[in-house]
Amino acid sequence: MTATDRIPPIQVGIIGAAGYTGGELIRILLNHPDTHIAFAHSSSQGGKKVYDTHTDLLGDTELVFSDKPFAELAPLLSRNGVLFLCSGHGASKKFLAENPVPAHIRIIDLSTDFRDETDGFIYGLPELQRDSIRTAGKIANPGCFATGIQLTLLPLANAGLLNDEVHISAVTGSTGAGQALSATTHFSWRNNNLSVYKAFTHQHLKEITMNLKRLQQGFDQAIRFIPYRGDFTRGIISNVYTSFAGSLEDALNLYRSFYAGHPFTHVSDQPVDLKQVVNTNKVLLSLELHDGQLLITSVIDNLTKGASGQAVQNMNLLFGLPEDSGLRLKAPAF
Numbered sequence: 001m002t003a004t005d006r007i008p009p010i011q012v013g014i015i016g017a018a019g020y021t022g023g024e025l026i027r028i029l030l031n032h033p034d035t036h037i038a039f040a041h042s043s044s045q046g047g048k049k050v051y052d053t054h055t056d057l058l059g060d061t062e063l064v065f066s067d068k069p070f071a072e073l074a075p076l077l078s079r080n081g082v083l084f085l086c087s088g089h090g091a092s093k094k095f096l097a098e099n100p101v102p103a104h105i106r107i108i109d110l111s112t113d114f115r116d117e118t119d120g121f122i123y124g125l126p127e128l129q130r131d132s133i134r135t136a137g138k139i140a141n142p143g144c145f146a147t148g149i150q151l152t153l154l155p156l157a158n159a160g161l162l163n164d165e166v167h168i169s170a171v172t173g174s175t176g177a178g179q180a181l182s183a184t185t186h187f188s189w190r191n192n193n194l195s196v197y198k199a200f201t202h203q204h205l206k207e208i209t210m211n212l213k214r215l216q217q218g219f220d221q222a223i224r225f226i227p228y229r230g231d232f233t234r235g236i237i238s239n240v241y242t243s244f245a246g247s248l249e250d251a252l253n254l255y256r257s258f259y260a261g262h263p264f265t266h267v268s269d270q271p272v273d274l275k276q277v278v279n280t281n282k283v284l285l286s287l288e289l290h291d292g293q294l295l296i297t298s299v300i301d302n303l304t305k306g307a308s309g310q311a312v313q314n315m316n317l318l319f320g321l322p323e324d325s326g327l328r329l330k331a332p333a334f
């Protein structure tokens with residue numbers, strides 16, 4: 001390949017770029033070899049430098065947030081264009097109703113609005129449907145808890161082995177709740193604290209159940225999910241257990257063969273922890289078997305594999321790039 005027939009840079013537009021997922025997308029895309037951020041739209045920060053809001057980006061970009069109408073910005077995406085929607089639940093549906101997006105612009109939505117695959121969206125979990133993502137025009141990026149939890153269960157569902165209740169407890173960092181201050185993200189309350197919320201009713205149960213049914217026809221077992229708020233900023237650890245008739249070796253073989261060829265999802269021989277994955281797009285899984293109960297633990301970063309990193313992974317698949325392009329990121333480790 002010569003320099004002249006190299007794939008031209010992908011032109012990226014971001015809607016809702018001042019929030020946590022928007023900022024994380026900018027951080028990743030500034031270092032992606034094949035993308036150019038054509039615009040970063042923000043209703044709240046229009047006219048300000050991106051580093052005035054995402055202050056760690058001082059020295060990395062002189063990009064300015066735009067608050068121009070989308071119709072004026074869309075021509076910037078006329079060639080190899082992709083639009084990321086980062087404004088939040090309900091806002092994506094409203095934006096698309098008010099702003100027709102030309103059909104040649106690919107869309108990746110980070111909200112829950114299209115995760116039921118309505119309006120031509122494909123659910124963007126590469127470990128579940130990488131081939132459908134490659135040919136899609138519109139991607140519904142999975143939820144953060146939904147990503148961490150589904151990756152503990154897909155190999156069992158794929159083998160038709162989910163034949164008992166599934167029990168889940170999972171803890172998320174405070175960035176999962178977005179940039180706006182609230183009582184439950186206030187430092188004084190959250191620091192040195194742990195709390196349960198939306199027990200048995202969390203909204204991500206819907207997409208988890210949809211996809212387990214997709215792999216295991218007739219799946220009708222209860223999924224008992226207790227989400228926790230943790231007192232750290234990034235990451236989700238999910239502990240999931242259910243009945244399993246085989247040996248631990250059978251389970252490890254099942255998981256390793258299901259995830260073979262997926263660059264970010266790995267099965268560990270040792271217990272896993274958040275510092276192995278924070279700031280990366282990795283998912284690490286560990287398995288234990290006790291009295292016929294298989295415990296699968298997953299760790300992810302809610303803002304990378306749980307949101308913006310996975311969105312870039314989906315973009316790479318949409319544009320025929322290596323799946324891990326721009327996503328070889330470094331964990332803190334300590």
Ligand SMILES: NC(=O)c1ccc[n+]([C@@H]2O[C@H](COP(=O)([O-])OP(=O)(O)OC[C@H]3O[C@@H](n4cnc5c(N)ncnc54)[C@H](OP(=O)(O)O)[C@@H]3O)[C@@H](O)[C@H]2O)c1
Binds near residue numbers: 142178
């Ligand atoms: N946070 C996560 O870990 C995570 C993981 C997976 C999925 N998601 C989903 O992704 C979507 C966006 O989540 P998010 O965490 O990015 O939400 P967020 O941080 O709360 O940002 C949401 C929007 O708030 C607006 N905003 C208003 N005033 C602002 C200000 N002063 N500073 C910065 N932003 C301001 C921004 O839009 P303007 O730029 O237009 O002002 C931004 O897009 C949601 O649907 C969420 O559920 C989030």
